[in-house]
Amino acid sequence: DQQVKQNSPSLSVQEGRISILNCDYTNSMFDYFLWYKKYPAEGPTFLISISSIKDKNEDGRFTVFLNKSAKHLSLHIVPSQPGDSAVYFCAASAPTGANNLFFGTGTRLTVIP
């Protein structure tokens, strides 16, 4: 049972425009959400996170929005750059003793110069 879903396997965006990557989750116990970026042959790299007590977190060109009622979060990249081309994974965790991250299947972003 996939508790975190990324329904768009791929996204292409022109350089300089906004990239919006979406993520949905089903487990209402999740209270912490993260985005990881992955280049080929490398491990996932932490990008940005958000706690369920917030609805927005911003770090430079990256902003994550959380809509708890819809169980939906999104990552906005503005402006998009060719170096942003990678696979982006959404992940979530619940406030249990362990820190088990549940990952989505990823969205491949291609930024076209």
Next chain:
Amino acid sequence: EAGVAQSPRYKIIEKRQSVAFWCNPISGHATLYWYQQILGQGPKLLIQFQNNGVVDDSQLPKDRFSAERLKGVDSTLKIQPAKLEDSAVYLCASSSQVQETQYFGPGTRLLVL
């Protein structure tokens, strides 16, 4: 600061053979995780250590997979015997404490023939 180190980077074996992966976490990180990422899917947690104790191994196929972190620093993950469906990337991650951000190594890509 050095990142999470993993070896080998690639491994090809035949089914029913044994294989072992090694991980050295970021210095000072008490929590270590092993994930399995099958092609086209997001990473899935196999086991989590806090120092040299197991926090969560509920998703580890214990009939064939084993892991240890004897001195609370580096860790090994073993598969014996391997099956075709074990072909995946095995990612190691570490965090300073259980609820902190996880940082991933480059992964070991396993192909079982």
